[in-house]
Amino acid sequence: MxxxxxxxxxxxxxxxxxxxxxxxxxxxxxxxxxxxxxxxxxxxxxxxxxxxxxxxxxxxxxxxxxxxxxxxxxxxxxxxxxxxxxxxxxxxxxxxxxxxxxxxxxxxxxxxxxxxxxxxxxxxxxxxxxxxxxxxxxxxxxxxxxxxxxxxxxxxxxxxxxxxxxxxxxxxxxxxxxxxxxxxxxxxxxxxxxxxxxxxxxxxxxxxxxxxxxxxxxxxxxxxxxxxxxxxxxxxxxxxxxxxxxxxxxxxxxxxxxxLGRYWRLLDPGIDTKAYPVCLSAHAALDAVRDLMAEERLSEADIATVRCRVPPVVAANLTYDRPVTPAEARFSLPFAVACAMRYGTLGLEHLDEAVLADPSLGAAMGRVAMAADPGWNDDPERARRAPEGAEVTVVTLRGDSFTRFCAMPRGSAARPLAAAEHAAKFRACAVLAADRVPGPAEADRLYGRLRSLDRLPTLDGLLTP
Missing domain, CATH: 1.10.4100.10 (2-methylcitrate dehydratase PrpD)
Known part of the structure; x- marks a missing residue:
């Protein structure tokens, strides 16, 4: 500033x-x-x-x-x-x-x-x-x-x-x-x-x-x-x-x-574009689990427990240990981590009552624990660098233990999504509105128009593929 x-x-x-x-x-x-x-x-x-x-x-x-x-x-x-x-x-x-x-x-x-x-x-x-x-x-x-x-x-x-x-x-x-x-x-x-x-x-x-x-x-x-x-x-x-x-x-x-006009908050601290359709407080732990599983070649069946140490604000936001509705699931760290373990990611398709009712997903959630660290913000640099970060420890059934600290998740201003990922997210969302956006090709045309706003003399038909 x-x-x-x-x-x-x-x-x-x-x-x-x-x-x-x-x-x-x-x-x-x-x-x-x-x-x-x-x-x-x-x-x-x-x-x-x-x-x-x-x-x-x-x-x-x-x-x-x-x-x-x-x-x-x-x-x-x-x-x-x-x-x-x-x-x-x-x-x-x-x-x-x-x-x-x-x-x-x-x-x-x-x-x-x-x-x-x-x-x-x-x-x-x-x-x-x-x-x-x-x-x-x-x-x-x-x-x-x-x-x-x-x-x-x-x-x-x-x-x-x-x-x-x-x-x-x-x-x-x-x-x-x-x-x-x-x-x-x-x-x-x-x-x-x-x-x-x-x-x-x-x-x-x-x-x-x-x-x-x-x-x-x-x-x-x-x-x-x-x-x-x-x-x-x-x-x-x-x-x-x-x-x-x-x-x-x-x-x-x-x-x-x-x-104003000299220092742009749109650039610093910048915009975090979500990679997952849940509260941002869950994203760092979700990414840490995904990365550990990929690096150590772990499957859900290999994992005994997942322990997540988080700042107090994350624990205050993610209050649903056993969500029963999609709205609650968006504010549940066990749900987010269990999806990473079971499905390898977390998408709109997982925020579904039938998915939440799956006993195997419930069992996976039962292996996830979250603990707030009251001293997280004592270090001003860590508080600035990792306001909703997570330190995740995955313990396997064989007794191995792997730890990963994630300060900022994918999609954050510090780790922005690639252009293709932005476009793919738009496409996945837009095609759900089938009456307005019939398919992927139409979604891509609409995305291109929105990214070229300066060329449009009028907004007539802006949202028509």
């Missing part, structure tokens, strides 16, 4: 963020950042196409059709709604499978909230592919810089930061798409932040994607009201009755927002 300003009294943070959003142009976005953003858009929409068929995606789409007016914005489950309704339904779809990306600026699932909100707002404004890329950049950076200024204490305290900061990201993206002024953008951000929230207690249930959807709808609504003239004090973060004191225990660095 560049040196921070030494100005004694910076303007309210939301005014600074609003000014940056209003002034952002496509030409201001460095090409490495634009490449990351186009990848986020493609990955999110691919996951959302699959998630629209999941239980949470179907539930929210049905509710959105009953609640919201028709409009210009695409509903991934079919049809069109007003921007708020489309954002509400499509964000639930994007997060329904927990296969969407993550950023360690706040432990936030940024793209799942921002991309659908931006898409709905840009469609309503009649914008281009370049406008969509710019709006997503504005929304993600806005929420990441706010999370960066607050620090991760708010997440560890039990707030779910995707919902908490997602309302700001959605408002920022919609404000950029709608061309709001600096002041109106700050009003939208302030109103969104005043009403935001979300508890990590929702993990392992359909409430999790619904809270993300609610955050997006709230952000889009805040922007619509600000465009109509709603005025909100811009100092709602710094106010003694405001966000920093009430939700972040007073933690807030007011100089961080000034780094």
């Amino acid at each position: 560049p040196p921070l300003s030494t100005a004694a009294t910076p303007p309210p943070a939301l005014r600074q963020i609003g000014a940056w959003i209003a002034g952002l142009r496509r030409a201001d976005i460095p090409e490495p950042v634009a490449t990351v953003v186009s990848g986020c858009i493609a990955d999110t929409l691919g996951v959302a196409l699959a998630g629209a068929r999941a239980s949470a995606g179907r539930l929210v789409a049905a509710d959105a059709r009953d609640t919201y007016a028709d409009g210009p914005a695409t509903l991934l489950a079919g049809g069109r709604l007003c921007p708020e309704g489309a954002a509400f339904a499509n964000v639930a779809a994007a997060h329904a499978l927990d296969f969407d990306d993550n950023c360690y600026a706040g432990f936030v699932h940024g793209s799942a909230v921002v991309v659908p909100a931006a898409l709905a707002a840009v469609e309503a404004a009649g914008g281009s592919g370049s406008d969509l890329l710019t709006a997503v950049t504005a929304g993600t950076e806005a929420q990441y810089v706010l999370a960066d200024a607050v620090g991760n204490g708010v997440y560890h305290a039990g707030w779910w930061t995707t919902a908490l900061f997602g309302a700001v990201g959605a408002a920022a993206a919609a404000a950029k798409a709608g061309g709001l002024t600096e002041a109106a953008t700050a009003d939208a951000l302030a109103f969104a932040l005043c009403g935001t929230g979300g508890l990590r207690a929702c993990f392992g249930t359909d409430a999790k994607p619904l809270l993300a959807a609610q955050a997006a709808a709230g952000g889009v609504r805040a922007t619509r009201l600000a465009a109509r003239g709603l005025e909100v004090p811009h100092g709602v973060i710094e106010d003694p009755r405001g966000f920093a004191r009430l939700m972040a225990a007073g933690a807030f660095d007011g100089q961080v927002p000034a780094t």
